[in-house]
Amino acid sequence: MEDCLFCKIIKGEIPSNKVYEDEYVYAFKDIEPAAPVHVLVVPKKHISCLNEITKEDELLIGKIHMAIKKIAKQLGIDEDGYRIINNCGKDAGQTVMHLHFHILAGIKMGEKLV
DSSP states (O other), rough: OOOOHHHHHHHTOOOOOOEEEEEEESEOOOOSSSSSSSEEEESSSSOOOOGOOOGGGGHHHHHHHHHHHHHHHHHHHHTTTOOOEESGGGGOOSSSSOOOEEEESSSOOOGGOO
16 A cells, blocks of 8 residues: 555665564564563565455464564563553554554553553
8 A cells, every 4th residue: 555654664665663573574663662671573465454354364363473473582571571462443543554563661551551
């Protein structure tokens, strides 16, 4: 999608603080972190939100979660724990309509963050 902020970041048209990249996934630090560690993990394929995934995206969704596991280990948050958040749609707080997952860590999280 031409106007998609995350597609532009993935293509390198907009700078980001990259944390991880592979064939399927791009991850970068959030510019407005909600926790000491706040990384956004996005598929390189443009998908608007979870409601838009198809049967052919099953492998991709698995690749995203495997990337999250690698990122957590790389950042040293795998032992103490981290939270994964996906917002689907405007009412859930999704502001960029490109499927993405937030990795939050670095603080003890309470129930109010959900």
